[in-house]
Structures are given as C-alpha cells and as structure tokens.
Amino acid sequence: MAVTINEVAEHAGVSPMTVSRVINGSQRVRAETRTRVEQAIAELGYVPNSLARGLSRQKAGTLALIVPDVANPFFTLIVRGAENVARRAGYRVILCNTESDLEREHEYVQEMLAHRVEGILIAPANDRSLRHMRIIQRHGVPFVLLDRAVAGMECDLVQGDSVGSARQLVEHLVRLGHSRIALLGGEPEISTTRDRVQGYRQGLQGAGLAWDPALEIHSRYEITGGYQAAQRMLELPTLPTALLAVNNVVAVGVVLALRERGLEVPRDFALACFDDIEYASLLFPFLTAMVQPAESFGTLATQLLLDRIDGRGSEQRRHVVLASELIVRASCGSNRVAMPSLAQY
Amino acid sequence: MAVTINEVAEHAGVSPMTVSRVINGSQRVRAETRTRVEQAIAELGYVPNSLARGLSRQKAGTLALIVPDVANPFFTLIVRGAENVARRAGYRVILCNTESDLEREHEYVQEMLAHRVEGILIAPANDRSLRHMRIIQRHGVPFVLLDRAVAGMECDLVQGDSVGSARQLVEHLVRLGHSRIALLGGEPEISTTRDRVQGYRQGLQGAGLAWDPALEIHSRYEITGGYQAAQRMLELPTLPTALLAVNNVVAVGVVLALRERGLEVPRDFALACFDDIEYASLLFPFLTAMVQPAESFGTLATQLLLDRIDGRGSEQRRHVVLASELIVRASCGSNRVAMPSLAQY
DNA sequence: GCACACAGTGTTATCGTTATCACGAACAGC
DNA sequence: GCTGTTCGTGATAACGATAACACTGTGTGC
Numbered sequence: 087m088a089v090t091i092n093e094v095a096e097h098a099g100v101s102p103m104t105v106s107r108v109i110n111g112s113q114r115v116r117a118e119t120r121t122r123v124e125q126a127i128a129e130l131g132y133v134p135n136s137l138a139r140g141l142s143r144q145k146a147g148t149l150a151l152i153v154p155d156v157a158n159p160f161f162t163l164i165v166r167g168a169e170n171v172a173r174r175a176g177y178r179v180i181l182c183n184t185e186s187d188l189e190r191e192h193e194y195v196q197e198m199l200a201h202r203v204e205g206i207l208i209a210p211a212n213d214r215s216l217r218h219m220r221i222i223q224r225h226g227v228p229f230v231l232l233d234r235a236v237a238g239m240e241c242d243l244v245q246g247d248s249v250g251s252a253r254q255l256v257e258h259l260v261r262l263g264h265s266r267i268a269l270l271g272g273e274p275e276i277s278t279t280r281d282r283v284q285g286y287r288q289g290l291q292g293a294g295l296a297w298d299p300a301l302e303i304h305s306r307y308e309i310t311g312g313y314q315a316a317q318r319m320l321e322l323p324t325l326p327t328a329l330l331a332v333n334n335v336v337a338v339g340v341v342l343a344l345r346e347r348g349l350e351v352p353r354d355f356a357l358a359c360f361d362d363i364e365y366a367s368l369l370f371p372f373l374t375a376m377v378q379p380a381e382s383f384g385t386l387a388t389q390l391l392l393d394r395i396d397g398r399g400s401e402q403r404r405h406v407v408l409a410s411e412l413i414v415r416a417s418c419g420s421n422r423v424a425m426p427s428l429a430q431y
Numbered sequence: 432m433a434v435t436i437n438e439v440a441e442h443a444g445v446s447p448m449t450v451s452r453v454i455n456g457s458q459r460v461r462a463e464t465r466t467r468v469e470q471a472i473a474e475l476g477y478v479p480n481s482l483a484r485g486l487s488r489q490k491a492g493t494l495a496l497i498v499p500d501v502a503n504p505f506f507t508l509i510v511r512g513a514e515n516v517a518r519r520a521g522y523r524v525i526l527c528n529t530e531s532d533l534e535r536e537h538e539y540v541q542e543m544l545a546h547r548v549e550g551i552l553i554a555p556a557n558d559r560s561l562r563h564m565r566i567i568q569r570h571g572v573p574f575v576l577l578d579r580a581v582a583g584m585e586c587d588l589v590q591g592d593s594v595g596s597a598r599q600l601v602e603h604l605v606r607l608g609h610s611r612i613a614l615l616g617g618e619p620e621i622s623t624t625r626d627r628v629q630g631y632r633q634g635l636q637g638a639g640l641a642w643d644p645a646l647e648i649h650s651r652y653e654i655t656g657g658y659q660a661a662q663r664m665l666e667l668p669t670l671p672t673a674l675l676a677v678n679n680v681v682a683v684g685v686v687l688a689l690r691e692r693g694l695e696v697p698r699d700f701a702l703a704c705f706d707d708i709e710y711a712s713l714l715f716p717f718l719t720a721m722v723q724p725a726e727s728f729g730t731l732a733t734q735l736l737l738d739r740i741d742g743r744g745s746e747q748r749r750h751v752v753l754a755s756e757l758i759v760r761a762s763c764g765s766n767r768v769a770m771p772s773l774a775q776y
Numbered sequence: 777g778c779a780c781a782c783a784g785t786g787t788t789a790t791c792g793t794t795a796t797c798a799c800g801a802a803c804a805g806c
Numbered sequence: 807g808c809t810g811t812t813c814g815t816g817a818t819a820a821c822g823a824t825a826a827c828a829c830t831g832t833g834t835g836c
Contacts, residue, residue: 366711
C-alpha cells in the first residue's frame with residue numbers, strides 16, 4: 087500500500103541507500119542526484135516509515151508524557167508546555183492519562199517501554215509509583231518526575247515550592263484575621279500533599295497558632311474529594327473560619343459542598359488553594375490561590391529530559407523548584423482584589 | 432541494551448517463534464513450555480519491541496489526535512474521551528497540538544503518516560486543512576473529522592448542532608427582551624463559524640428581527656479574538672444589548688474587553704456563548720451557554736475511527752450530529768439560573 | 777500396520793530503514 | 807606514473823519481531 091524507499095529508489099534510478107541519504111540530509115550526494123531523488127519522492131508522495139527507521143536507528147523519536155488527569159487545567163498546561171518543547175526538538179509525544187490509577191500507570195509504563203520511547207515525563211499517581219520508576223530505571227530509559235516526588239526515588243524532578251507556598255497561604259489567611267484554618271484534600275501518599283501539610287504547619291507555628299490534627303482532612307485530589315472533605319469538615323464540633331484547599335479542583339468541590347448547605351465563600355468561610363483555573367480566573371477573580379507556573383513545569387521538565395537523552399545531563403539528579411505566585415482574589419475575603427487582565431496573552 | 436526476543440528464547444531454550452507465540456497468546460504452545468518462557472520473560476524483564484512488531488505486522492497500534500488547542504476545555508474533554516476509548520481498544524494516542532497553525536498541522540500530518548498510525552482524529556484548523564485531508568486520503572489512512580467540517584471534504588464527521596444551537600441561543604436572548612443581538616468571534620473559514628452564523632440569522636429571522644451585517648464581528652477563536660471583537664463592537668454607532676460569543680474562550684475575551692471599559696455582564700450586556708468552561712461553571716453559574724457533549728465527541732469519533740480501521744465502517748460517510756444543551760446562567764441576565772451541582776461527577 | 781490429522785515447535789523470509797564497509801573514479805602530491 | 811585521499815554510490819547485513827511454511831512426533835481410524 088504505502089510507498090517505500092525502494093520504490094523511490096527505483097523510480098529515481100538509484101539505490102535505496104542514496105534515497106536514505108537524501109531524506110536524512112547527508113552531504114555525500116551529488117546535487118543532480120539529490121534533485122532527481124527529491125523529485126521521485128514528491129511524485130510518489132513518499133513518507134519515510136518511522137517504525138522501520140526507529141527500529142534501524144534504535145530510537146523512535148518519541149517521548150511519553152504520563153499524567154493523572156489531562157482535564158485538570160494544571161496538567162493541561164503542563165501537557166501544552168511539554169508538547170511544545172518536544173516538537174521543537176523533533177520529538178513526538180505520546181499522551182498517557184492514568185486517572186491516578188496505579189494499574190493503568192503500570193500498563194502505560196510497560197507500553198511506553200515497549201514503544202521504545204526515548205524518555206518519559208511522568209507525574210506519578212503517588213508513592214507507590216515507585217515500582218514503575220524502578221522498572222523504567224532498569225530499562226535504562228531517561229525520565230523526569232513532574233510536580234510530584236516519589237519517596238525513595240532520587241531522580242530529576244521539576245516541582246513547585248509546595249512547602250513555602252502553603253506557608254504563604256496560611257500567613258495570608260492569618261493576616262486576614264483567621265486563627266482556625268483547616269487544610270482540605272490531598273492524599274498523604276502524594277508528595278505535594280505532605281509538602282503542603284508541612285508548609286501549613288509551619289505557617290501555623292510561625293503565627294503562634296495551635297495545630298489541631300482534626301483540621302487536616304485528607305481526600306483525593308478531585309472535585310469529589312474536595313466535596314467529601316468539606317462535608318467532614320462541617321461535622322467538626324468547632325468549625326474553622328478559613329479553608330486551605332490542597333489544589334484547584336478540591337477547592338471547587340469544597341465550594342459545591344458548602345453551597346449545598348447554604349454556605350457561601352467568602353461570606354461563611356475564607357478559602358484559598360493551590361493552582362489556578364485559567365479561564366475561570368479570567369472570568370471572575372474568585373479563587374485566591376498560589377498559582378504555579380504549570381506550563382513551565384512542562385517545558386523545563388522536557389528540557390531536562392532532552393538533556394538526559396542527549397547525554398548532556400549531569401551525573402547527579404537535578405531538582406528544579408519553581409516558585410508560585412500568590413494571587414489574592416475574592417474567596418479569601420480580602421477586599422484588595424486584583425482584576426484579571428489580558429496581559430498574560 | 433534492551434532485552435530481545437532472541438535472548439528470551441535462548442534463556443528458555445526455545446526458538447524466538449515460540450516466545451512470540453507466548454507473548455501473543457497463541458494456543459499452540461504446550462503448557463509447560465509456556466511456563467518456561469513466561470519465567471524467562473519475567474526474569475529478564477523482557478518487553479516486546481513494538482516498533483519491530485509494528486513493522487512486521489504492518490501496523491503500529493497508534494492513533495493520532497490532532498487538535499487546535501489542548502488547553503481549551505472543550506478540546507481537553509475531547510482528548511480525554513478519545514484517549515479513553517482508544518486505550519480500551521488497545522491503541523495508543525499521539526497527541527498533536529497545532530495551535531490552529533496550518534503549517535504545524537501539515538507537519539503533524541506528515542509525521543503521523545510517517546509513523547504509520549492506523550487512524551487519525553482531527554479537529555482541523557480551518558477549510559484550508561482540506562489539503563491535509565487529501566494527503567491523508569491519498570495514503571489510505573482512515574480518519575474522522577472532529578467538531579469542524581472541511582468544505583469540499585466528504586468524510587466521517589462528529590460535530591455539534593451549531594445551526595440549531597445558535598438559533599436557540601438567539602431565541603433565548605429574544606425571549607429575554609433583546610432585539611439587537613451581536614455575534615462575536617469566529618473565522619468564516621471554520622465550519623462551526625458559518626453554521627453558527629447561519630443559526631444566528633435563522634434565529635433573528637424567526638423572531639422577525641432585522642439582520643444587521645455590522646453586528647457580525649469575526650475574529651479568531653481565542654481569548655484575544657473575543658477581546659478584539661468586543662472592542663470593535665463597542666465602536667458601533669448603535670450598540671447591541673445582547674452578545675452571542677461564538678465559543679467559550681471568545682466569551683472570556685469579551686468579558687475582559689468590556690470590563691476594561693467599566694462595562695459589566697449582564698448589567699450592560701447580556702452574553703451567551705457556545706461550550707462550557709467546566710470548572711468555572713461549577714464555581715459560578717456565570718456563562719449562559721449551549722453546552723456541547725465534548726467528551727462524547729471524542730469517544731464517538733474514536734469509535735467511528737476504530738470501525739473504519741477494522742473495516743467495519745460503511746461505504747458511505749457517517750455524519751454524527753450531537754445536540755447541545757442550553758444552560759441558563761447569569762450572563763444573559765435571566766433570573767432563572769440553575770445552580771451547578773456535583774451530579775455530573 | 778498404514779495413512780492421516782494435528783499438536784507443538786522450528787526455519788526461513790520479510791517488514792522498511794540505516795550502518796558499515798566496499799568500490800570505482802577523479803584528482804592531488806611527489 | 808604511483809600512492810593516497812576524497813567523492814559519490816552501492817551491496818550487505820543488521821534492527822526485532824512475525825507470517826508462512828516445514829518438520830517432527832503422537833494418536834486415531836480402519
């Protein structure tokens with residue numbers, strides 16, 4: 087069906103090897119011959135088979151990008167950033183959406199290894215992803231962790247400053263007069279949760295506030311997780327006055343749960359969270375958040391990965407920590423709210 | 432570096448062919464032999480090379496998904512749906528983000544053909560994508576158009592009912608008392624724009640309203656496009672009272688442009704648009720929209736594509752048109768606004 | 777006891793490309 | 807004029823898997 091290099095060769099009256107030289111831009115081809123071959127390629131509509139090429143060259147020119155949820159705006163931006171850098175470097179990206187399911191993650195890792203991808207970018211489901219990292223390591227495929235560290239795995243990593251950011255959020259809420267602040271959402275098996283918990287506690291301590299374990303309510307990094315965490319929070323004997331959601335979608339779930347009980351943010355609770363919801367924030371300056379430079383997570387991690395692939399990576403692991411920006415909006419009850427603008431576009 | 436089928440064969444004391452039979456689940460293998468091979472596979476950590484397999488079998492087990500912008504919530508959902516169905520059918524998905532750039536789209540098409548993907552899902556940049564469709568056709572690779580038709584191309588297509596939806600939106604605005612309604616955003620080279628323009632005009636006509644070409648202001652399907660369209664709208668001698676944005680991100684741009692001039696929605700203008708902004712809508716029932724079942728676009732299109740790949744597709748083209756749902760929220764100024772709930776999760 | 781089916785396994789060729797080496801022609805240096 | 811280099815090209819053998827066929831045994835029917 088498809089045109090092969092041999093047909094092109096025949097058509098141009100040369101050997102396949104010469105055609106190969108032409109399509110790979112080798113210098114060792116006479117100008118006239120090159121023209122003839124290029125013409126044959128155009129006439130036949132030849133497109134080189136990259137499977138065969140990959141097999142022969144022992145590399146496929148593809149990277150894998152494994153994330154827990156493409157539809158989460160945070161990861162979506164990571165995807166866009168990674169895809170962009172990869173494309174410019176001549177790589178294709180295979181997207182893998184694990185839905186935070188370890189089983190799926192495992193399958194994907196196997197598949198990507200089978201596909202002989204040259205590198206893997208992965209935002210792991212949780213610490214138990216360690217097993218998958220080890221598999222990748224055993225196969226000698228370069229990889230970079232995104233957003234989340236994995237306990238027991240020393241490797242290249244691009245993440246946000248969760249500890250500092252959580253602390254800043256607490257400090258902000260304290261500044262607004264809150265002294266009873268709850269932390270909602272997040273599973274302890276995920277590094278960002280632990281970091282945010284740590285920053286949260288630091289923030290409380292720094293402000294001289296007591297730490298109440300009942301105010302740390304864990305749940306999944308999902309809307310429903312936020313919803314459930316808020317419900318459990320509402321059953322506490324003494325309610326907090328401020329809520330710290332462990333990420334953007336959890337915050338949405340929290341708002342929904344509160345609203346169901348007739349409670350409103352910021353009227354009844356101050357709310358702050360991690361990660362922006364891009365379009366939502368433009369429409370309404372609602373969620374006060376530590377906004378992480380998600381797209382940079384993607385571009386930088388891809389850069390690190392490409393370095394490794396090209397053998398330019400240093401011996402030791404590289405650990406990139408990106409700062410977040412506190413954006414004060416309505417949900418925390420502050421009256422100094424910045425209006426969104428188009429500046430970023 | 433990587434373990435091959437031959438090493439496994441040697442390790443198990445059989446021929447490579449027998450190993451191949453085992454990994455492909457052929458029946459013709461003695462139970463004892465199978466066990467021995469499986470053990471060898473496990474011991475060596477063998478993962479079959481899918482490039483070689485793809486070359487040999489003449490199919491790679493991958494689909495291409497080409498979209499204008501992954502970060503647009505509408506396309507993000509399409510991606511999620513497509514990826515899901517593809518995975519279940521045993522296919523990998525290569526994600527291609529064209530940023531509505533024809534040149535990039537062309538490169539991606541070439542690359543995907545080179546990669547011998549078994550099928551292509553594509554939300555084309557615009558009508559000039561026709562050239563790329565023809566290239567795909569010439570190579571005999573099945574493909575399905577997503578969301579947008581391409582003038583001059585008869586092929587499988589999954590899209591929303593843009594005409595009817597636009598009409599409904601106009602009718603809704605008319606019901607709320609508006610008679611001067613502008614259509615903002617969208618390039619005429621994109622089929623959805625034309626369809627929405629048509630529905631818009633039908634809506635006006637049905638309501639017995641005059642059609643004023645000055646009220647149709649085209650621009651790109653982007654935030655900046657909406658922003659610019661709104662600016663031009665504001666220069667009109669007689670302003671409209673209601674605005675129909677051609678999609679979600681255009682609506683965001685419109686809101687920003689208005690806000691810059693101290694104008695607010697719905698106080699100064701009623702606003703309605705196409706496509707939801709998932710998380711934003713949950714937080715705030717703000718944008719009145721015809722919500723398209725984006726994820727179904729992805730799943731259905733993938734289904735159609737798989738049918739074609741398996742030769743189950745009918746001779747003639749299949750054209751799926753999915754209905755949208757009018758969700759009335761605040762931006763149109765209606766006072767009957769539905770509160771978002773978690774029901775959908 | 778012989779033809780025959782069939783289970784289980786191996787052999788060989790092939791998929792489309794590239795790495796490597798080889799070859800002849802042209803040309804330089806001495 | 808001989809050796810040696812460089813240029814342009816081709817021949818051959820991989821890369822790692824599978825398809826198609828070939829080959830052993832073993833059992834079955836008569």
